[in-house]
Amino acid sequence: MLMMAILATITWQGLDSILRARDGSKAALDRTARLATVVVQWEQDLQALYETQAVPALHFDGRTVRMTRRAEAGVTLVAWSLRSGLWQRWVGPTTTRLADLQESWVSSQGLLGNEPGHLTLAEGASEWQIYFHRGGAWTNAQSTGDAAAPAAPGGVRGVAVEALPTAVRLVVTLEGKTLTRDIALGPAGGG
Secondary structure, eight states: OHHHHHHHHHHHHHHHHHHHHHHHHHHHHHHHHHHHHHHHHHHHHHHTBOOOSSSOSEEEOSSEEEEEEEETTEEEEEEEEEETTEEEEEEOOOBSOHHHHHHHHHHHTTOOSOSTTEEEEEEOEEEEEEEEEETTEEEETTSOOOBOSOOOTTOOTTOOOBOOOSEEEEEEEETTEEEEEEEEOOBTBOO
């Protein structure tokens, strides 16, 4: 009886270890699949950039990346941000009017992370940086880039409209691991 009890205990511990390893592998696989989906969305947003003279098509202020992108029924503003360990994406309403797009731009500067259209993409994000490829070199996205045509009257104040870079590099730290992703926008940017 004692031998059977010892064997049962050893078997139970072995089975428990196998189940824990399986659960850990499944969780890691789920995180990887979700991250792959997030990176695909990032790429799709960049590939759908749409230039207007009302707001920049692509802008990074150190905390939030704002993009104007084509949508099925017009143009929408998308904001990717990192705050309090959460990597988030917000999508503004689709519009066909420049004034509404400008209003979305201004609204995106006060996002708290709980507005309609907000989605938490990943937890455990500690830092990120965006680089633009211009003139054959990677530069910090917060550096002044190539000037574009003058902004239309009524453009967003304090935000210069710049020519799109040829590529965008995302560097984000998630759960202590760094992810780097380069996306080419093509010869004339994404537009």
